[in-house]
Amino acid sequence: MTKLSLSKDKINILLLEGVHDNAISEFAGGGYATVERLPHALDEGELLERIGSVHILGIRSRTHLTARVLEAAQKLITVGCFCIGTNQVDLKAARRIGVPVFNAPYSNTRSVAELVIGEIIMLMRGIFEKSQLVHGGGWMKSAKNSYEIRGKTLGIVGYGHIGTQVSILAEAMGMKVRFYDVLKKLALGNAQPCSSLEELLASSDVVTLHVPDTPQTRNMMGERELRTMKKGSHLINAARGQVVDIDALAAAMADGHILGAAIDVFPKEPGSDGEVFESPLRGIRSAILTPHIGGSTLEAQANIGSEVAQKLLEYSDNGSTVGAVNFPQVGLPVHEGCTRFLHVHENRPGVLRKINEVFSGRNLNIAAQYLQTDPELGYVVVDVDGDVDEQALANELREVEGTLKTRFLYPGRRGE
Ligand SMILES: NC(=O)c1ccc[n+]([C@@H]2O[C@H](COP(=O)([O-])OP(=O)(O)OC[C@H]3O[C@@H](n4cnc5c(N)ncnc54)[C@H](O)[C@@H]3O)[C@@H](O)[C@H]2O)c1
């Protein structure tokens, strides 16, 4: 189904999971006043009830946008993930309904890296266990299982934005760094690449995971991999919960093979703060468990609030898809005085010709045209001069076979 664009006061924006105030300010500054913000995630049933009237949706990592929800999103123009990860969105289903999805690929990178560095020291000194003991009135003044991190080996799995930040900081503190990545990566400082995951696991005192959630990374740390780690070593997971087989980790910690772990992400996470958290790791004293707060610093959230809201505004106002994670990338200059049509279609022969015939059939001058395609999807933006009957034109464009969505932006309305 195709949709026409609306005046900004009719565009309903729903922001979930406590998105930062900066997003609200950006939307207000862009002339969008109909913004509702909720502090928690919505489950599929709640989303199905609400999504039909939403034009712009903002989420974080806890809201799952399934194909079912997206297919019910009749008015949805775009989605913003106010975080790095986008695995919680069915990106293909979003493409099928012509909806680009944006995220903030770097804004919380440093926050995660700093947490990991802190955890390396806490784990290597057994601080968490000792602190719990002291809180309970106990006392355990001992150097057993306590080590400096200087000279120890940190193994980084996934040498991307976060992995490389951790690498630099760890080396600055005197650690040896090894990394494993499926892509060939430039080694920073004195970091050494490993040719296999096994090689990295068998040679590291601390292993930290920084891979995305993909079919290849699901349970990549299973029983075999955990047992390949050195006896008495430590594991940090601030990536995604499905990357580690949590039962196998609990077993490897119970018999002391893995001495300590710092886990920020879990296969099952509560949808809101009030819900009970269940995990086989609860009660294991040498496990530092945190509630998915790797990116939850005020600095990161403020940056993410601005960055993602700006991308959503750019798309809503101008049609720019630069930074979208599931869409052909089109960066557009503002073309004052023209009416702009956005057309998302299946990439098959003849669609563009039919679109152009709609314009030429009405004797309209195309002032500019921007097209990007990928193997399945085409996204074309057309600027038209002069008097345009937008409604009639949009109706005609909607009839072009293969159309997924079409919107138009009036002259002067952009950036108002
Ligand atoms: N705990 C948190 O709050 C938090 C915050 C931010 C990001 N994250 C998670 O951290 C992940 C990593 O973030 P990033 O910004 O560094 O991502 P990135 O895309 O920059 O880096 C990921 C790296 O993993 C590599 N990789 C992919 N599959 C792999 C595999 N099977 N084996 C080895 N390497 C593989 C990629 O080639 C890439 O270099 C995100 O996808 C997100 O899920 C968590």
Ligand SMILES: O=C(O)[C@H](O)COP(=O)(O)O
């Ligand atoms: O993907 C991310 O950026 C992290 O997992 C953080 O997600 P959050 O915004 O839900 O804390």
